[in-house]
Each structure stands twice: as C-alpha cells, then as structure tokens.
Amino acid sequence: SKCYGKAVKSFREPAGPLYLEFVDLLLQQAALPGDPKQVQPYLLEAREAVESLKVSELRDYFRDDCVDAARTVATKLDAVSKSAVVIYPIILQNRTELLVSLPSGMKRYTVPVGAQAMKQEVKAFRKKLEKLTTREFLPYAQELYTWLIRPLEKDLAAASVDTLVFVPDGPLRTIPMAALHDGKQFLISKYAIAITPGLNLTDPRPIERKNLNVLTLGLTEAVQGFPSLPYVSDEIEAIQGLYKNKLLLDKQFLLPVVEKSLKDEHFTIVHIASHGQFENDIDRTFLLSFDDKMTMDRLHQYVGLLRFREEPLELLTLSACQTAAGEDRAALGLAGIAVKAGARSALGTLWHINDQSSSVLVGEFYRQIREPSVARASALQHAQLKLLNDKRYQHPAYWSPFLLINNWL
16 A cells, blocks of 8 residues: 555544444453353453554554554564553543453453543643642542552552553543552653553664764754743753763754654764644644754654664654644554654653753753663653752653653563
8 A cells, every 4th residue: 555645533533442342342242241261352442443543543643654664563562661561541431441461361451431421521631730830730640540440450560560551542641640649659650650652653672872973953043933931941051961861952943854863874863953833733743943944754764764774763842842632633642653763662741841940850861861771661750859859840741741652561
C-alpha cells in the first residue's frame, strides 16, 4: 500500500467505536464463568485489538499510513521487562476497564465509571493541576487514583515492580499519571512512570550510553510573537556540563542549519528547548525555530537522516511544549512524537512552566541517564522527586507535566 493518506475526520468518529465494541465483547466473554485458562486468550486478544486501535489513531493524527513503518520490534515487550507493569485503561460508555499486563499474565479490573464522568473528572483535574497557587487539584488526584490504581494495588505490590507504563486512552492522555494521589503520597513517589501510544510501537532496547552526543537547539529570545524563555540558558548549561554537545542557540537555530548538523554528525540525543504547540489538528502542530516553524513532517525528515545511517535517535527532548487542556487529540500528538520522529523515546511536557524549575528537572534527568543502572523512566522519577522534595517546587504544576514517552528502559 502507498504510505500516505489524508484523514479529515478524527479516527475515533467512524472506526474507533467498532474497535471498542469488539474489545467490549471480548471482555464480556472473559467475564463468563468457566475455565480460568480460557480467560487469558480473550484478554490477550482484547489487548491486540486495543493495540491496533492505537496504531490507527496515530496514523490518523499524523496523516501518515507509515507512521510505524520504521519500527523493528523483534522482541515482544512482555519478555523484556519483568520490572514493569503495562496498564491499558479502556474507557467505555458505561464503565472503564483496566487491562493490565502483569509479569504473571493479563488481568482485568472493571471500574463503574463511564466515559462522561471520566472526561469531566479528567478535565477538572488538569485545569486545577496547572494552578500553582492552590491545592484544589487534590480531591481529583485522589478520585482518579481510586478509579485507575486502587483496584490493582494488591497485585502491583505482589508483583514487586518498580515501573508503571500507561497506554492512555482518550482524555487520560491529557493528564500526568505521576500526579495521582493515594491520600498519603503521589504515584511518582512509589513508581517510575512512562506512557506509550502502544506497546507494539515501542522499541524495547535499553539506552545505549556509550558516546552520548547531544544536539541542543534552543531559543531564549522572544521571536515570532512568542515570549522569551530566559531559563533555557540554565537548561543548556546543565547539558553542556554533562555531554559532548553541539549547540544551536537563537540566531543559529535555523532549520537549514539543523538539517546540515544532522546530516554531518551522529547524535544520540536531540534536545529542543523552544516553544512547541501540539494541537488537535496536525497542521497547527509545530516546534518554533528562530525564524520558522518546524512541522512534524519536517521533524520526521530530520531525525530520519540519523535513522538510516547508524543507530536511531535514543532520545528526543521537547522541554517547553504545550497541549491544550481537554484536547486529547493534541495530547495524542505528543504521545506519538517519538514514533513519528523515529526516536526510541521522548521526554515532553503537557504544559510549560516558564521557570527555573524546568532547568533543574531537565539537568537532573540528564545526570541520571548517564548512569548505566538507571532506566529512562527511573531517571525521570528521580528528577521529579528532586523537585517534589524541594519546598519551592513541590506543587505538581512544576514537576508533573514532564512525560517519558515510549521506551522506558
């Protein structure tokens, strides 16, 4: 098949409900009394259907039938990481199903919360969470914890895992799971957390830490009607102290120069400290350069210059991007960014705080991933806890918008 396609309407409109109906039927079959051995095949088939839905949603958002063509997943992720649990929340009209890949096999948990109630709760939580001056987010953080995590607490404890990987559905893409709260502590205090648009879209190899070489693109000045980002210089300084690094800052951050740099040299990490806007419509989604806007297709082209030469990009960091509250398609764009760009993983933000805290978190993340024993998700957890344990930055508006996307190893 030719690898292109223009999708006008959101995929969820026509075909999405068919996938969900099929998943619903499989889960109902799994619930029938009978031999417990019969349950696993239904749950595995339900998971495959959810995975297919995720791939279709990404192809639709990026208008790219080959968005996942570059992946070469030989190893099933189930076999890779015994220390992680993968959680698929499936939001149906009348209930939410949690399909969970535990080291011992698949389990499901049914929560009597339908799509409408979930959507309202999530939207309110996200709005409150961004407000630095209040703790009004807390009741919502606890309610969502009760729905999404409490049902599996016992199984998580028994499995002794340290990482939760979410394949978020619909509105859940717009909130950070790290900020869910069990009444005593935030979820991030107990687990490292990653999100992925789908396990089949994740390349399961641990990060290659030898010769890490970073291309850093940054804007500190106000350009094209966007405000200045004064703290970007601290962020860049932190990276430069740690890694071999090429820097294109402000007037040097021009797209032809970026393209040439990626052609001429091999980088393992591309760090973009500039305004990024993720919108429901891919045509309005971009990253800002000094005099232009980098579209997702162009980002894909540039990173592709690395991909076909040696190893794919290990990490793409977007440290100042925004997704609008309540726009789950925009958040799908952020969640799919690593797959679209052809990077093994991405670090991105659901909203941007123009503050010193960003550079503290980013600096700590990069310090952590140099350690051979620290997985990417744990590196982000360490960095988030550093802020949470700092009186100035303990509000989740500072540390929770950072998401580790795709490969968490």
